[in-house]
Amino acid sequence: MDRVGAWRRIPAGDAVGxxxxxxxxxVGIVLLVLLVQDVxxxxxxxxxxxxxxxxxxxxxxxIIAGRVEEVLQAGGEAPDPAIVGIIERYEDSENVSVVVxxxxxxxxxxxxxxxxxxxxxxxxxxxxxxxxPSTGERxxxxxxxxxxxxxxxxxxxxxxxxxxxxxxxxxxxxDEVRNRIIGLGAVVLISVAIAAAAAAVLAxxxxxxxxxxxxxxxxxxxxxxxxRADEAEGPPEVRSLSKSFNDMSSRLEQLVARQRAFAxxxxxxxxxxxTALRLRLESLASSVEGTPQERDVLAAVAETDRLRRMIEGxxxxxxxxxxxxxxxxxxxxxxxxxxxxxxxxxxxERSVVISWxxxxxxxxxxVPGGLEQIIDNLVDNALDVAPAExxxxxxxxxxxxxxxxxxxxxxxxxxxxxxxxxxxxxxRGEHAAPGGSGLGLSIVRQLAEAAGxxxxxxxxxxxxxxxxxxxxxx
Ligand SMILES: Nc1ncnc2c1ncn2[C@@H]1O[C@H](COP(=O)(O)OP(=O)(O)OP(=O)(O)O)[C@@H](O)[C@H]1O
Ligand SMILES: [Mg+2]
Numbered sequence: 001m002d003r004v005g006a007w008r009r010i011p012a013g014d015a016v017g018x019x020x021x022x023x024x025x026x027v028g029i030v031l032l033v034l035l036v037q038d039v040x041x042x043x044x045x046x047x048x049x050x051x052x053x054x055x056x057x058x059x060x061x062x063i064i065a066g067r068v069e070e071v072l073q074a075g076g077e078a079p080d081p082a083i084v085g086i087i088e089r090y091e092d093s094e095n096v097s098v099v100v101x102x103x104x105x106x107x108x109x110x111x112x113x114x115x116x117x118x119x120x121x122x123x124x125x126x127x128x129x130x131x132x133p134s135t136g137e138r139x140x141x142x143x144x145x146x147x148x149x150x151x152x153x154x155x156x157x158x159x160x161x162x163x164x165x166x167x168x169x170x171x172x173x174x175d176e177v178r179n180r181i182i183g184l185g186a187v188v189l190i191s192v193a194i195a196a197a198a199a200a201v202l203a204x205x206x207x208x209x210x211x212x213x214x215x216x217x218x219x220x221x222x223x224x225x226x227x228r229a230d231e232a233e234g235p236p237e238v239r240s241l242s243k244s245f246n247d248m249s250s251r252l253e254q255l256v257a258r259q260r261a262f263a264x265x266x267x268x269x270x271x272x273x274x275t276a277l278r279l280r281l282e283s284l285a286s287s288v289e290g291t292p293q294e295r296d297v298l299a300a301v302a303e304t305d306r307l308r309r310m311i312e313g314x315x316x317x318x319x320x321x322x323x324x325x326x327x328x329x330x331x332x333x334x335x336x337x338x339x340x341x342x343x344x345x346x347x348x349e350r351s352v353v354i355s356w357x358x359x360x361x362x363x364x365x366x367v368p369g370g371l372e373q374i375i376d377n378l379v380d381n382a383l384d385v386a387p388a389e390x391x392x393x394x395x396x397x398x399x400x401x402x403x404x405x406x407x408x409x410x411x412x413x414x415x416x417x418x419x420x421x422x423x424x425x426x427x428r429g430e431h432a433a434p435g436g437s438g439l440g441l442s443i444v445r446q447l448a449e450a451a452g453x454x455x456x457x458x459x460x461x462x463x464x465x466x467x468x469x470x471x472x473x474x
Pocket of ligand 1 (some may be wrong): 309313377414432438
């Protein structure tokens, strides 16, 4: 499993934000379209409503004129009670005021006026008595408000025998228009609500498969090369993307498997000739013992040792990368004690003390032989730099549900950048001990991560390195 450190996890909130953004954009578009369409419509509605009212009032005025024609022609007496009843009901139901005048402009009928009241001071009545209908709006001093009026002549043959005027407060037209606008607003609101619901469903169907694909990508990036996306989910573009993703991950899996197999086989195959080479060099060394060539031959033996360690390391790495190596539970303190005992005599040769401390009866999850390899590599590194009379401390502590194993030395330490770089394959520090391959720490990290753990180098308080490896508990 390769580390892909730069991978950034997309938080779940981003997907929600994306859905909200898509919904907001679609609702915005619908709102804009409705506004562009409805603002001119409101103006148009005002004109239409006024025209409709004019036509209706004119029609009603002419109907009334037809009814009162005979009465006015006969001499201007009040209309008969049946007609008066109809006009009064009409006034109430339409919220208008009707006045009928004779040809001299005196009121002969009008519930809101006195009989005989002179209407010749009303321009619309004068126009009607001249034989022409008129409509318009004017301020009424009597009522103290704007009036909308319609006045029509009452004709008997060619003679004008009177006039009918219908008035209504101008605000009535605005009220009507307002009612229509409220109706229109309700339609806009319902349209926006439907658009929002449709947009939310649309956004969900688009983002859900993308989110799934994102999760699969992240698992693949975390090293699970067997991950595949669902090629049957989502719109065609996303399905095509899922298919390309699956093709890519299959190819990646094949390539990585081939590469691992090659590294494993190559390392394995190199071991035999290398052992033979070392044997020959050893026999050569004994035959040149005491001669000037002996130093070179011994150096060549040391180089073959380095090469052997490098090959062993590569083999170990390729095995740790093999997913078939399943982690198992091991007893922490037993292994720590065992490895400390193994290293003690080697450390003593350099006057270095090894101390250890681990909680008893605690299990950790590690690949088989992994915990031993990890401790060995870390102690080996520490021993390379530990000054005489110093102590290398191996300690294991429980941290929440996990366990941390620390190997702390009192050596020169490393800079922050180098502490990161030290995990790169083949990287070796400036003051690295001769004979190393630069693979130790990458093996440590590999083994830790194969069991769901982690590894890092920290600066130890005494100035050396605190190498920490985290393990999960079963
Ligand atoms: N405890 C430490 N103190 C100082 N430097 C360290 C320590 N551990 C590791 N390093 C530095 O990190 C480098 C890489 O370490 P790593 O264990 O990967 O390789 P190596 O020890 O050089 O070789 P190998 O372990 O394969 O024999 C070392 O060469 C060394 O410079
Ligand atoms: Mg090492």
